[in-house]
Structure formats: structure tokens, C-alpha cells
Amino acid sequence: MKILVLNGSPKRDASDTMHLTRAFLEGMKNAGEQEITTVHAVDKHIEYCTGCFSCMRNGGTCVLDDDMREILEEILNSDVLLFNFPLYCYGMPAPLKALVDRILPLSSMRMEKIGERYEHVGQADFSHLRYVMICGCGFPNSKHNFEPAIAQFELLFPEGRTIFTVPESPLFGVPEAGEVTEPRLALVREAGRVFAETGTVPDALIEAIGTPMIPEEVYAGMVNGTMQ
Numbered sequence: 695m696k697i698l699v700l701n702g703s704p705k706r707d708a709s710d711t712m713h714l715t716r717a718f719l720e721g722m723k724n725a726g727e728q729e730i731t732t733v734h735a736v737d738k739h740i741e742y743c744t745g746c747f748s749c750m751r752n753g754g755t756c757v758l759d760d761d762m763r764e765i766l767e768e769i770l771n772s773d774v775l776l777f778n779f780p781l782y783c784y785g786m787p788a789p790l791k792a793l794v795d796r797i798l799p800l801s802s803m804r805m806e807k808i809g810e811r812y813e814h815v816g817q818a819d820f821s822h823l824r825y826v827m828i829c830g831c832g833f834p835n836s837k838h839n840f841e842p843a844i845a846q847f848e849l850l851f852p853e854g855r856t857i858f859t860v861p862e863s864p865l866f867g868v869p870e871a872g873e874v875t876e877p878r879l880a881l882v883r884e885a886g887r888v889f890a891e892t893g894t895v896p897d898a899l900i901e902a903i904g905t906p907m908i909p910e911e912v913y914a915g916m917v918n919g920t921m922q
């Protein structure tokens with residue numbers, strides 16, 4: 695399978711969330727050979743979408759000539775788009791949002807009603823794509839935190855998506871926390887293997903991956919302790 699990792703963390707490979715993505719990809723590799731390309735959004739020249747809509751009327755060419763041309767090619771040549779990002783202000787970090795806005799050329803201006811809402815009709819065939827979101831965050835709570843990012847991803851990619859959200863993710867960057875992070879990464883590896891074999895991950899496994907690794911009061915106490 696061809697997997698395109700779109701990393702929204704400005705910390706690149708040093709990202710807390712990338713520990714989860716690497717484990718997921720390791721699991722996928724346990725199921726078979728995978729071709730993986732990683733794009734660190736922060737390193738790419740991606741201008742902001744100007745909102746001119748010419749791409750949606752002209753068959754899909756953006757007026758801006760920057761790294762997005764190559765990334766759009768990569769997207770269409772992939773089987774899986776894996777969005778790795780830390781939660782920033784309840785959403786995705788700005789470099790990744792700029793990239794996502796610039797995916798507009800794959801859609802046409804035409805809109806059609808699907809269920810209860812309107813969607814743009816594609817002007818490229820991306821029906822083969824599957825979408826994975828792996829999102830870490832700094833607070834111990836998932837509720838009142840991840841909802842906007844999940845809702846955005848679900849609306850962007852209504853079909854074929856798998857979403858993982860993991861609180862307390864700075865722990866992945868702390869070697870002393872291995873006792874709690876290693877078992878969690880083992881679950882993520884398992885999720886990657888199952889995803890590669892079946893194209894989905896059971897809800898129970900997604901839920902187990904998304905629970906806090908240590909009690910929230912303990913985590914908050916640790917963070918507050920280091921900040922004093």
C-alpha cells in the first residue's frame with residue numbers, strides 16, 4: 695500500500711504524536727510491505743488558498759505554483775492519507791490547515807446533496823483513498839477538547855476514515871514514562887496491523903487507544919509540578 699503521512703506538527707520527527715504514527719506504520723508493515731512517504735507540512739512552501747475558486751472551474755489547476763502541486767500528485771497516487779497532528783486550539787496546526795485548504799482543486803464547483811448536507815462533486819477520482827487521523831494533545835481530557843478536530847475530519851472525509859485521538863501525548867516523549875506508553879504503542883501497532891489487513895479498526899481498540907494513560911489528576915499534577 696502507498697501511504698502518505700501528512701505531519702502537521704512543527705516538531706517534525708520529534709513530535710509526540712509521531713510516536714503513535716510510527717507505531718501504527720510498524721503495525722501496518724507487520725501485515726505486509728508498505729510504501730511510506732512523509733511530508734512535514736511546516737517544511738513545505740504552501741501558500742494560503744486565495745479563495746479565487748478558479749481550480750474548481752478549470753479542471754483542477756491552482757493558480758499558485760508551489761509545493762502543493764507535487765503534494766496533490768502524491769495524494770492521488772496514494773492509497774492511504776495519514777494525517778498526524780497535535781491538537782492546536784482544538785483543531786489542526788496552521789501549516790497542515792493551509793495544506794488541507796489547498797486540496798480544493800480535487801473538487802469541482804458543482805454541489806450535490808448527500809444525506810442531509812451538500813458536498814462538492816470531485817473533479818479527480820479519489821474514491822480509492824482511505825483517511826487516517828492520529829491526533830495527540832496536551833490535556834488529559836478528550837471530552838471538551840478533541841470534538842472540533844474530529845467533526846472537521848468527519849466532514850472533510852465522510853467515507854473510509856479512521857480516527858484516533860490520544861490525550862496526555864507529551865508522555866510519549868518522556869523515556870521514564872515507558873511503563874505506560876509502551877503498552878499504548880503496542881495497541882497502536884496492533885491497530886496498524888488490523889487496519890492493513892481489513893481497512894478498518896474495531897471501535898473497542900480505538901477506544902482503548904484513546905483513554906488516558908495515567909489518571910488525569912496525576913498527569914495534571916506532574917505537569918504543574920514541572921512548571922513550578
Ligand SMILES: Cc1cc2nc3c(=O)[nH]c(=O)nc-3n(C[C@H](O)[C@H](O)[C@H](O)COP(=O)(O)O)c2cc1C
Pocket residue numbers: 703704705708709710711712779780781782783784785830831832833834839863864
Ligand atoms: C499553540 C498550541 C495550542 C495547543 N492547543 C491544545 C489544545 O487545544 N488542547 C490540548 O489538549 N492541547 C493543546 N496543545 C498541546 C499539544 O497538543 C501537545 O503539546 C502535543 O503533545 C504536541 O504534540 P507534537 O509533539 O506532536 O507537536 C497546544 C499546543 C500548542 C503549542
